[in-house]
Amino acid sequence: MNQFKGKAKILAGGTDLLVQMKRGKIAPEYLINIKNISDLDRIEYDVNRGLTIGSLALIADLQESYTIRDRFPILHGALSQLGTQQVRNIATIGGNLCNASPAAETAPALIALGASAKIVGHGGEKVVKLEDFFVEPGKTVLKIGQILIEIQIPNVSPDCKGIYLKHALRRKLETAIVGVAVSLSTDFEYGPVKEANIVLGAAAPIPKRALKAEQLAKGKKIDQHLLNEIASVASEESSPITDVRATAEYRREMVKVLVKRAFTELIKI
Amino acid sequence: MKHQIRLNVNGAYYDLLVDPRKTLLEVIRNDIGLIGTKMGCNCGECGACTVIMDGRAVNACLILAVQANDKKILTIEGLASGGKLDPLQEAFIDYGALQCGYCTPGMIMSAKALLYKKSSPDRGEIQESIAGNLCRCTGYISVIEAIEAVIKAEKRP
Numbered sequence: 001m002n003q004f005k006g007k008a009k010i011l012a013g014g015t016d017l018l019v020q021m022k023r024g025k026i027a028p029e030y031l032i033n034i035k036n037i038s039d040l041d042r043i044e045y046d047v048n049r050g051l052t053i054g055s056l057a058l059i060a061d062l063q064e065s066y067t068i069r070d071r072f073p074i075l076h077g078a079l080s081q082l083g084t085q086q087v088r089n090i091a092t093i094g095g096n097l098c099n100a101s102p103a104a105e106t107a108p109a110l111i112a113l114g115a116s117a118k119i120v121g122h123g124g125e126k127v128v129k130l131e132d133f134f135v136e137p138g139k140t141v142l143k144i145g146q147i148l149i150e151i152q153i154p155n156v157s158p159d160c161k162g163i164y165l166k167h168a169l170r171r172k173l174e175t176a177i178v179g180v181a182v183s184l185s186t187d188f189e190y191g192p193v194k195e196a197n198i199v200l201g202a203a204a205p206i207p208k209r210a211l212k213a214e215q216l217a218k219g220k221k222i223d224q225h226l227l228n229e230i231a232s233v234a235s236e237e238s239s240p241i242t243d244v245r246a247t248a249e250y251r252r253e254m255v256k257v258l259v260k261r262a263f264t265e266l267i268k269i
Numbered sequence: 270m271k272h273q274i275r276l277n278v279n280g281a282y283y284d285l286l287v288d289p290r291k292t293l294l295e296v297i298r299n300d301i302g303l304i305g306t307k308m309g310c311n312c313g314e315c316g317a318c319t320v321i322m323d324g325r326a327v328n329a330c331l332i333l334a335v336q337a338n339d340k341k342i343l344t345i346e347g348l349a350s351g352g353k354l355d356p357l358q359e360a361f362i363d364y365g366a367l368q369c370g371y372c373t374p375g376m377i378m379s380a381k382a383l384l385y386k387k388s389s390p391d392r393g394e395i396q397e398s399i400a401g402n403l404c405r406c407t408g409y410i411s412v413i414e415a416i417e418a419v420i421k422a423e424k425r426p
Contacts, residue, residue: 015331018292019312031289033336060325084401085379087313089325090332173314173400 001145002122004030010147011035012056012095015087040149041092045071051153055094059083059106062093072153074162074183078109081166084173094148097133100140101175103202107134108181109164111207112197115153121146131199134206160185160195161266165258176202177246178254182262184217189268192221198230198262203238203255210234213259222269231259274338278303279347287334294318294329296337297344305345305374309403316402319375320344326382326398345374348381356419357381364415368407376402380416389420 001008008030011017020026034040040056045067053062062068063079082088082096082105096106097117107130115130122145130151133140142148156162162183166176179201185194196217198210213234220226240251263269271286276296283301291300294311297320298304309317311330318329321343348355357377360366367373376399383390383398390398395416396409404412 011333011336014333014336015313015328018331018333022312031333035336084313084316085382085398086316086319086326086328086401087331089327 001032004032006144008032010098012098013058013091014095015083015091016095016099016101034147040094043067047155049152050155053093053151053153055097055148055150056092057094058089059091059093059096060085060088063088072113072156074109074112074164074181075106075153078106078164078166078179078181081105081164093151097130097151098140098142098148100134100136100138100206102137102205102207103176103179104207105166105176105179105201107207108179108199108201109162110151110153111199111209112162112164112181112183113153113156114197115151117148118150118152119146120149127152131207131209136205156183157185159187162197163262163265165262165265166201167254167258175245178202178240178251178258180255180258180262182259182266184263184266186267190221192219193217193267194219198234198259200234200238200255203240203251205239208238210237210259212237217263222263222267224269227260227263227269230263231256234259272335272338274335276301276334276337276340276342278342279344285334289333289335291334292330293320293322293332293334293337293342296334297329297342303344303346307371307374309371309375314403315372316375316379316399317372319378319402321378321382321385324382324385326379326401328401343378343381345377348377355381356422357384357416360415360418360422361412364411364418366407366411366415368404372402372404376404376412380419383416384419389424392417 009028011031011033040054042054044052069076096104111131116127117130117133118127164181166179168174181199183197196214198213200208213230216230235252235255238255240248242248276283307317309315313328313331319326320329322340379399
């Protein structure tokens with residue numbers, strides 16, 4: 001990567017990169033295929049450490065993993081809504097994150113799960129929280145010569161439940177208009193919320209936690225009135241754009257709807 | 270700079286010198302001459318270019334030919350054997366599961382990959398498997414019925 005000084009792009013699955021090149025959005029002089037690096041596609045679960053996913057793991061392999069389906073349903077939900085079977089068969093989780101699309105399907109779910117990214121390159125090795133991984137659309141904290149090699153997801157406590165909701169007209173076959181991942185932990189079905197993670201996709205330049213809305217929910221027993229407030233605050237925290245898929249106003253409204261829907265799916269209100 | 274690659278397409282080996290910019294789809298159609306695999310949107314949306322690579326359905330337009338080096342590719346031309354059509358091809362004819370036919374090779378390859386993975390998928394799984402194959406004329410019901418007929422026939426002893 002150093003040798004080519006910004007003229008090169010890393011190629012993993014290629015389902016985003018090749019489309020961007022065909023549309024003339026980017027024209028790298030060199031592509032560096034990392035697909036043949038062995039061992040970067042592993043999916044490992046350890047009762048103590050949690051889930052470790054190599055950045056080259058295929059979306060299809062992750063989606064078909066019963067371990068992920070049973071222990072990290074919020075991630076399974078996001079993976080299942082990513083693209084077509086043909087795309088899932090070649091797309092990688094690392095590629096989904098490194099392209100840094102504000103609408104990246106796996107990002108909100110992974111951030112809600114408290115995932116971290118392990119980065120390797122000159123300057124050694126480091127681990128950053130995934131919520132700090134994205135900088136702006138198309139840009140991550142990765143510097144030239146660094147690659148994302150692993151995603152680490154801590155174990156989910158048994159009292160924690162999560163869901164990823166995607167709003168799109170053609171469901172999984174298109175980019176999310178808005179995506180919302182919510183994970184909540186409660187002692188019992190009607191109990192107060194101990195911890196809340198609310199993460200918005202396609203609603204800001206980067207996948208973004210709605211921190212104020214999370215604070216509002218924390219420690220409280222959620223009723224309809226409070227839920228409306230949480231949803232409104234989350235919506236105020238979003239800063240979506242208007243594009244071909246939807247207007248900013250519509251996106252903000254949909255953040256409200258999806259946050260409410262996610263809470264209602266997870267706990268009795 | 271061209272790259273030397275070897276593709277196994279429908280059981281035959283092709284040693285090719287390809288431009289690194291060429292997609293697998295372009296090489297299958299133009300260099301190898303198998304034109305059953307279609308080019309539709311050329312950006313991974315329509316599924317007309319679906320082929321099976323190492324047992325999985327993929328969009329040949331989203332894979333560079335150099336990435337497919339040493340991989341095993343199955344195209345629509347590789348399904349019939351000994352002058353006999355594949356049961357999926359037979360069923361598509363019997364059920365009239367095509368009109369203009371442009372999406373058909375992709376549809377059949379997606380269905381074939383599903384049947385590799387699961388011997389008796391349900392209707393939801395069938396729909397899911399062909400969700401990435403767009404048909405703009407006849408619709409999807411007869412396609413689903415044709416695939417179901419093959420599953421049913423294979424279950425019979």
